[in-house]
Amino acid sequence: MSKTKTVQELLEAFGNDKIAAIRAIQAYKLVEHPERVSTFTQTNEKMISLNSISKTYDLKGNQIVALDNVSLDIYAGEFVAITGSSGSGKSTLLQIMGGLDKPTTGVVTINNQDISKFSDSQLAEMRNKTIGFVFQFFYLQPFLKLGKNIEVPSMFARISPSERQVRVQELLSAVGLEHRNDHYPRQLSGGQLQRAAISRALINRPKIILADEPTGNLDSKNGEAIIEIFEKMRKLYNVTVVLVTHDDEIASRADRIIPMKDGMLL
DSSP states (O other), rough: OTTOOOOHHHHHHTTOHHHHEEEEEEEETTTSSGGGGOOTTSSSSSEEEEEEEEEEEEEEEEEEEEEEEEEEEEEEEEEEEEEEOOSHHHHHHHHHHHSSSSEEEEEEEEEEEEEGOOOOHHHHHHHOOOEEESSSSSSOOTOOHHHHHHHHHHHHHOHHHHHHHHHHHHHHHHTTTTTTTTTOOGSSSSHHHHHHHHHHHHHHHSSEEEESSSTTTTTHHHHHHHHHHHHHHHHHHHOEEEESSSHHHHHHHSEEEEEEETTEEE
């Protein structure tokens, strides 16, 4: 079979068996950039769409290119890993997806909304309601007990106190921390802190979770457990997960791997 085949031609060749076609594409490299082909394209809506995104910084008169004409679609319910060495642009890409930074050029569409045109207040509201963030460093408040740490984002979303408590208990149970509600962060292990951070990211029932090196401070056993939590939460809450990692083993658990180098998709 020629490597010049289009995805549609390959679907027809496999009798429109989407899963079989995608596996063949990725296994035998039957199309250009097979790692970018998603099994979600035929049945799920686009949750994140980046169109010709570039990001440059001015450093003492020198233009530093962080992202160079990046276009990418991520679909509802998908688990995507973005990989690359330090300085490849993967964290910048994640920040632009989350509205934490704005591209120099290009269009960012999140949940069918062009956020490139959003004001700062609109971006803040979108981040609070649509996106949950998980970082390498947990950013839990040391003076708040675990349950209250998880609850904080829902306060800004004007969710009733009774509903907040229901959600906190549900999430603590889902990540195996149901007996840690009244503990302070200093009383928890690194793995437990990251589980709590994931719970906090989900408290407002976002459609998207963006995770930047969430296993970077954990040993391999705890890192594996955290990825299992992401997989569980995706199924439980039908959330789209985009994870930045330099760990190939962690990335292999995703539906799709997007490698980056020098601000571009490989």
